[in-house]
Amino acid sequence: MTTPQEDLLPATRRALLHRIAVAQAEGRAPSLVAAVVRGGETVWNGARTSVDGHGPDENVQYRIGSITKTFTAVLVLRLRDEGVLDLGDPLEKHLPGTGAGEVTIAELLAHTGGLAAESPAPWWERTPGSLRPELADVLGEQPFRHPAGRRHHYSNPGYALLGALVEELRGAPWEEVLRREVLEPLGLHRTSGRPQAPHAGGWAVHPWADVMMPEPAQDLGRMASAGQLWSTTGDLARFAVFLARGDDRVLSAASVREMRTPSAPPETAELAAGSGYGLGLQIVHRDGRTLVGHSGSLPGFIAGLMIDAEEDVAAVVLSNCTSGPAALTVAVDLVRIVAQAEPKIPEPWRPISEVDSAVLELVGQWYWGTYAFGLRLSADGEVGLEPLSGVGRGARFRANADGTWTGLDGYYAGELLRAVRRPDDSVSHLDLGSFVFTRQPYEEGAPVPGGVDPEGWRGIK
Structure with a gap:
């Protein structure tokens, strides 16, 4: 049971009245x-x-x-x-x-x-x-x-x-x-x-x-x-x-x-x-x-x-x-x-009624270089790309009819996000305004611009 949205608590109403009373008196209005x-x-x-x-x-x-x-x-x-x-x-x-x-x-x-x-x-x-x-x-x-x-x-x-x-x-x-x-x-x-x-x-x-x-x-x-x-x-x-x-x-x-x-x-x-x-x-x-x-x-x-x-x-x-x-x-x-x-009471969480398996396949962790990001699908059909470490450029994206998404805010507002697939229809990477996001950092075989060192990751003595 929740309090009706139209009712303000008496203490809130008094605080509001106090604020305008001070403004009128001190402002000599x-x-x-x-x-x-x-x-x-x-x-x-x-x-x-x-x-x-x-x-x-x-x-x-x-x-x-x-x-x-x-x-x-x-x-x-x-x-x-x-x-x-x-x-x-x-x-x-x-x-x-x-x-x-x-x-x-x-x-x-x-x-x-x-x-x-x-x-x-x-x-x-x-x-x-x-x-x-x-x-x-x-x-x-x-x-x-x-x-x-x-x-x-x-x-x-x-x-x-x-x-x-x-x-x-x-x-x-x-x-x-x-x-x-x-x-x-x-x-x-x-x-x-x-x-x-x-x-x-x-x-x-x-x-x-x-x-x-x-x-x-x-x-x-x-x-x-x-x-x-x-x-x-x-x-x-x-x-x-x-x-x-x-x-x-x-x-x-x-x-x-x-x-x-x-x-x-x-x-x-x-x-x-x-x-x-x-x-x-x-x-x-x-x-x-x-x-x-x-x-x-x-x-x-x-x-x-x-x-x-x-x-x-x-x-x-x-x-x-x-x-x-x-x-x-x-x-x-x-x-x-x-x-x-009286902070706003959020709407109840509800699951998505229908989901496209091709979209669901894309959620989870992605890497832009060595930066880790998470891609999440929300109930409204939008996807959000957020940095996992708190450092990086996040944005929400709205779905387009052709299977791509358009950025709604932040650095990527207006930019196009698309999933690039291999000939066998598996996902190769995400392309976001030419930036390549891969499932692993600098994933071997991925089309990372400049290429990936064939010796891979290694320690230095």
Whole structure:
């Protein structure tokens, strides 16, 4: 008998409440709302407030800033999956005349296109988008800060270009496409480009006095696809489930997994051990865990969404102040609290229902030179090649129809693994991207490049 997945223990719930209470009090936030998802369901909602015209809950809208970029990335991946574009395409192929057309779509998604971090003055987050009616106004006369593809440099104008790309290829405004293709299928009815009641007001809290001032809420115009959206913890909790599992009405599980895969290194050396970027998603490494999601901020608002796909836990944190609580850090902490206090109970082990004898023949120990590896067949039909001594390159492989396998991760991602057979159909060796794996180290008679010394193994006096 197991505890139902939807129930959190009282001690866990109190720890979650304590964390957001500390964040709201120490961050001096007018309000802070949070939600935790486990097993595909929202299992906890929390809120703390000291001032505002409503009681904040999972249905109150807050502005989510750059979490908007993840929604835009989903639209671009949909175009790729439909065959409308390739991520390696230069922008110019689909959206000519921008002045930044040499950058590829993948580079824009991963912030490696070399574009400036911000649009030219005036400060785009606090001024109306009508001041930047054209893409040329977003990019300016000198849009590049680095050579394309050379480094990760976060770029808000880059996501404005992706929004324009979506509009060009769909023939409709970005927000209309987003609602039709993502928000409505996923049931995100409280996510919108403009605030809908009930919604929080954005505040600036004085850094040296406990007083506040309202922040303006601007329509960002051409920059909307980089940070326009308003949403709720309820909607973002559902969006987190989609980012962890996929939904064939929007994007497959394989495509959202691709979004979560590192595509760019961290921007600065001091972050190198802790972060990276995928395709529209930030990647955070904390305490041996890998989490994905995105932070967001606009004047008056801070937001954070974090997912631990392995533990199947996610957290959303929203607050209505320009600076204060570190929303992304709080979201990471909420995930950690649940994952540590109530770790995921693994599915029961079950044997394979049917097995191909030709595959079963390959499992066991193999050697690449003198390095020992084990090949294991799992119930999902994948095979895993792992170093037996803990030193070496391991990977998982997915079966292909022709009897080969394609690497899914690590050094061998995308590489082909095949069993090479002798004329009598017995297995000679494994070929992995030209590397020869044999049953014994430098096995006699095996086609080891460079040959095997005919005197074999020997001691030296």
